[in-house]
Amino acid sequence: xxxTTQPTSMDCAExxxxxxxxxxxxxxxxxxxxxxxxxxxxxxxxxxxxxKNNETNEMASLIITEDRKSSTLILPHxxxxxxxxxxxxxxxxxxxxxxxxLTFGQGTILTVHP
Amino acid sequence: xxxVSQTPKYLVTQMGNDKSIKCEQNLGHDTMYWYKQDSKxxxxxxxxxxxxxxxxxxTVPNRFSPKSPDKxxxxxxxxxxxxxxxxxxxxxxxxxxxxxxxxxxxxxxxTVV
Numbered sequence: 001x002x003x004t005t006q007p008t009s010m011d012c013a014e015x016x017x018x019x020x021x022x023x024x025x026x027x028x029x030x031x032x033x034x035x036x037x038x039x040x041x042x043x044x045x046x047x048x049x050x051x052k053n054n055e056t057n058e059m060a061s062l063i064i065t066e067d068r069k070s071s072t073l074i075l076p077h078x079x080x081x082x083x084x085x086x087x088x089x090x091x092x093x094x095x096x097x098x099x100x101x102l103t104f105g106q107g108t109i110l111t112v113h114p
Numbered sequence: 115x116x117x118v119s120q121t122p123k124y125l126v127t128q129m130g131n132d133k134s135i136k137c138e139q140n141l142g143h144d145t146m147y148w149y150k151q152d153s154k155x156x157x158x159x160x161x162x163x164x165x166x167x168x169x170x171x172x173t174v175p176n177r178f179s180p181k182s183p184d185k186x187x188x189x190x191x192x193x194x195x196x197x198x199x200x201x202x203x204x205x206x207x208x209x210x211x212x213x214x215x216x217x218x219x220x221x222x223x224x225t226v227v
Contacts, residue, residue: 034215043118043204043218044157085155101170102149102216104157 004088009109012082018075020108022088025069030092033064034102035073037084037110044087044104047073078112085109117141118219120205126225127195135190135222137205145169146188147206147216148180157204163188164210195226 005023012018024033034049048055048062050071055062061074075082087107118139127133139146147170148160162170166182177193192199205219 038157041221043206043220046215046217049215087157101159101162102157103159106156 004090004105006086006088006105006108008106009111012078012110012112014080014112014114015077018078018082018110018112020073020086020110021070022073023070024088024090027068027090031090032092033062033071034089034091035060035062036087036089036102038087038107039084080112080114083110083112118205118207118217120219120222122222123220124223126227129195129197129226131195132191132193133195133224134192135203135224137188137190137219139186139207141207141209141217143207143209144185145208145210145214146182148188148190149204149206149218151202151204151221153201197226200224200226
């Protein structure tokens with residue numbers, strides 16, 4: 001699986017949009033971009049994923065650049081409960097020898113403050 | 115209802131003991147996993163089972179033995195526990211035919227003393 005690079009930490013004011021960047025310059029054509037987060041003392045929580053088109057769900061939006069070498073996770077109105085470690089992961093969705101494997105990096109510690 | 119549930123949530127045990135962590139998923143998924151998060155907070159896959167068959171084994175010591183009695187359960191047995199086994203263990207599941215998004219349980223905190 002391709003490697004990702006994320007900032008170590010970010011701050012965001014409550015109610016503002018949180019934009020979390022991720023670089024994945026070695027991503028392959030069949031690899032998806034996944035975002036998970038881990039709130040303190042909880043299990044990783046799936047947020048969103050995409051291949052090349054921008055995606056939006058009830059939690060967040062995912063913007064993937066045209067060359068697919070980077071992406072941004074957007075939390076449109078951050079709340080204190082969004083404080084967590086956010087992981088950007090690239091992986092093949094199914095099939096191949098990396099089937100099912102999520103390779104977690106260090107992630108970005110997002111702190112939402114009042 | 116909890117989608118992926120693990121028991122126990124907390125476990126403190128002595129070196130040399132044998133212990134098990136149970137995992138059940140009610141999502142109807144065909145693939146289950148065990149991940150380990152160490153003291154440095156790195157999350158790493160240990161095992162993956164698809165339809166009760168082992169498909170990923172990430173060079174985990176053979177003291178760790180997963181057992182999948184059916185598609186909804188993947189239990190982790192650990193023999194001869196060592197201090198270095200202290201970690202948080204996460205069970206997870208996914209459905210291969212539905213994009214294979216992986217959903218995690220809440221974790222089991224294992225402390226070996």
